[in-house]
Structures are given as structure tokens and as C-alpha cells.
Amino acid sequence: MVKNAKVAVTLGDPAGVGPEVIVKSLAAMPRHERRDFVIVGNSKALERACRTTGIDLRFGPSASEDGSTIAVDEVALDGSLPEIGKVSPIAGDASVRYISRAVELAMSGDADVIVTAPINKEAMNLAGHHFDGHTGLLAHLTGSKSSFMLLASDRLNTIHVSTHVSLRGAIERAKTDRVIATIEAGHNHFVRLGKKPRIAVAGINPHCGENGLFGTEDMEFLTPAVELARAKGIDVVGPISADTVFARAYNGAFDLVIAQYHDQGHIPIKLVAFETAVNVSLGLPIDRVSVDHGTAFDIAGTGKANHANMLSAIAYAQLMARSPRQRA
Structure with missing residues (x-):
């Protein structure tokens, strides 16, 4: 078990x-905890943020023993520091290179877990990096076929069968094999953290289709997935109508809900834990946690940005780093 987890934090879009x-x-x-962190990005962007927020921190190539200097793994910018609050291909390219470097650190064992600050998909694509965001980029960098998005909070957790695809595409993806894989990914993650999760599968149609009246996908694909997962010893039930399952989970009936598509899982989480929920990537050979908010260009550079979500992401990353992957 790792006593002092080395956490690599990517800078995100430097204009955000x-x-x-x-x-x-x-x-x-606490100052002593800073020794266990390395920021992957640019010291100049961090120093600019310190001036904006009125915070006095020191950065260097390695952390000092007393934590007064914070380690930065410098990634050179392809140009000058981007203007705050503006979509920029320079910033988009930099954010991708920060992530690539953090993945290298994690894959080599030089970091136990990575925490990602928000990136801007438009800036990324302007720079020629055509990914749907962190999810697709991380799968590409680690050689993974796919990954799963878990949104975690104190009272509600949800993992998604699909994320950044159209609603039509999401329905097409909600097939038995993918649903089983999602159930297993969520189950294994909680087992790794020392829990035996109670899992519920959300239905895809209103009232789970009402025996085919409102669609047959729940009967054809979701019910068999639940039965097969139960046969593997997983504590899972469903499908349960999505209009009630999240409230039941929030009130303690379930530890995890399998959401069939992006908004089905994101809306309840952002309603009840907007500032504290974190995004966890499962199914990768590395551990990654992210804030669950965007670059907020409208307030970038004002010092108003709330860091509660980043603190939650860091705390969850430390928890994962202290829980060996092989326990799953």
C-alpha cells in the first residue's frame, strides 16, 4: 500500500x-502534503494564476523537503502564454501535451495517479487533436479499446454505458455485452476500494418500456445483462425506471447506478453534487480522476473560480493511489 501517493496534476487548458x-x-x-504532487504544465501559467488569486507559492523542477517548493514537470509551449479566457490552438495543443506527459509518468510508475484539470474541446480540435475530450485521448494514449466514465460523490455514484455520442448512438451502444462490461467495471472499482457494491441498472426507455409498449431495448439487452452479471456473483438489479432509481440510490438503496447515456447519469449527479462530484476513468491501465467542470472562460483570470471540485478530485485520487489495483 502506498503511504505517500505521488499525484500528477495536469494544468488543463492554460487559458481556462x-x-x-x-x-x-x-x-x-498542509505544506508537507505538497511534496507528493507534481504539476504537469508550465510554471509561467501557474505564476500568472498566483498573481490573479493573490496566492504566494513557489515552483521548481523538484519539490523541496519542507513542501515550500512545488514540483513542476515543464512542458514547453509552442508559442507565448495564451491569453486568458480565449479559445486558442496553442492552449489546445498544450493541454494535450500535458496529458500525454502525465500518462507517460503514470505508465512508467513515476506517478501513481493523474488528476486532470479541464480542457477545451474546441481548442484541442483547432490544434489538430481530434478527440472527444479526455476520454478518447486517454484511451488512445494508453492503447485501450475504450474506458468507462464514473461520476463519484458522497451519496450518488453513476457509471455510464456511453458518454459523448448522440442519443441515437447511445441507444445503439446499449447492448448486452457493453452493459455487462460497464457493470463489471463499476463493481471491480468498488471492490478495489474495499466495498461490496449494491448496483442498480437504469432503464433506457420510460418505465423500462412497459413490457414492450414503449420500446423493447430493456427486455432485449438490459435484462439479460443483469442476469449474466448476477450469475457472476455481482450484486446487481434492474433495469429500474430511470425516473426513480437515482432518487433511491441517493437515499441509500444502491451504491452505484449504471446510466445508459451521458445526460441520464450527469443530470442527477450535477443536481445533487455539482461542486463535489468527480470524474473517474475506469478500464484504463492507469488511474485518472478529473474535476467535473469545464474551462469556464467567462471567469478565467478573475480569481473567482471555485476550487472545491479540484480538492475533491485530489482527495479521490489519493484514495485510489492508496488502494492497489490488483485488489479488483
Whole structure:
């Protein structure tokens, strides 16, 4: 078990709020904890964020023993520091290179877990990096066929069968094999953290199709997935109508809900845990946790960005780093 988890934090889009929420989070930590962090990005962007927020931190190529200097793994910018609050291909390219470097650290064992600050998909694509965001990029960098998005909070957790696809595409993806794989990924993650999760599968149609009246996908694909997962010893039930299952989970009936598509899982989580829920990537050979918010260009550079979500992401990352992957 790792006593002091080495956490690599990517800067995110340097024109967004990522640098600000990072320096605010570091300033809120006990000094000795900072020794276990490395920021993957640019010192200049971090120093600019410190000036914006009025925070006094020091950065260097390695952390000092007393935690007064925070380690930065410098990734050179292809140009000058991007203007705050603007979509920029330079910033988009930089954010991808920060992630690539963090993945290298994690794959080599030099980091136990990575925490990602928000990136801007438009800026990424302007720079020629055509991915749907962190999810597709991380799968590509690690050689993984796919990954699963878990949104985690104190009282409600949901993992998604599909994420950044159209609703039509999401329905096409909600087949038995993918649903089983999603159930298993969520189950294994909670087992790794020392829990035996109670899992519920959300239905895809209103009232789970009412025996075919409103669609047959629940009967054809979701019910067989639940039965097969139960045969493997997983504590899972469903499908349960999506209009009630999240409320039941929030009130303690279930530890995890399998959401069939992006908005089905995101809306309830953001309603009840907007500032504290974190995004966890499962199914990759590395551990990654992210904030569950965007670059917020409208407030970037004002010092107003709330760092509560980054603190939650860091805390969850430390929990994962202290829980050996092989326990799953």
C-alpha cells in the first residue's frame, strides 16, 4: 500500500480556470502534503494564476523537503502564454501535451495517479487533436479499446454505458455485452476500494418500456445483462425506471447506478453534487480522476473560480493511489 501517493496534476487548458483551481487547492493543503504532487504544465501559467488569486507559492523542477517548493514537470509551449479566457490552438495543443506527459509518468510508475484539470474541446480540435475530450485521448494514449466514465460523490455514484455520442448512438451502444462490461467495471472499482457494491441498472426507455409498449431495448439487452452479471456473483438489479432509481440510490438503496447515456447519469449527479462530484476513468491501465467542470472562460483570470471540485478530485485520487489495483 502506498503511504505517500505521488499525484500528477495536469494544468488543463492554460487559458481556462485550471491553473487557478490548482494553485488554490495547493495553497489549501498542509505544506508537507505538497511534496507528493507534481504539476504537469508550465510554471509561467501557474505564476500568472498566483498573481490573479493573490496566492504566494513557489515552483521548481523538484519539490523541496519542507513542501515550500512545488514540483513542476515543464512542458514547453509552442508559442507565448495564451491569453486568458480565449479559445486558442496553442492552449489546445498544450493541454494535450500535458496529458500525454502525465500518462507517460503514470505508465512508467513515476506517478501513481493523474488528476486532470479541464480542457477545451474546441481548442484541442483547432490544434489538430481530434478527440472527444479526455476520454478518447486517454484511451488512445494508453492503447485501450475504450474506458468507462464514473461520476463519484458522497451519496450518488453513476457509471455510464456511453458518454459523448448522440442519443441515437447511445441507444445503439446499449447492448448486452457493453452493459455487462460497464457493470463489471463499476463493481471491480468498488471492490478495489474495499466495498461490496449494491448496483442498480437504469432503464433506457420510460418505465423500462412497459413490457414492450414503449420500446423493447430493456427486455432485449438490459435484462439479460443483469442476469449474466448476477450469475457472476455481482450484486446487481434492474433495469429500474430511470425516473426513480437515482432518487433511491441517493437515499441509500444502491451504491452505484449504471446510466445508459451521458445526460441520464450527469443530470442527477450535477443536481445533487455539482461542486463535489468527480470524474473517474475506469478500464484504463492507469488511474485518472478529473474535476467535473469545464474551462469556464467567462471567469478565467478573475480569481473567482471555485476550487472545491479540484480538492475533491485530489482527495479521490489519493484514495485510489492508496488502494492497489490488483485488489479488483
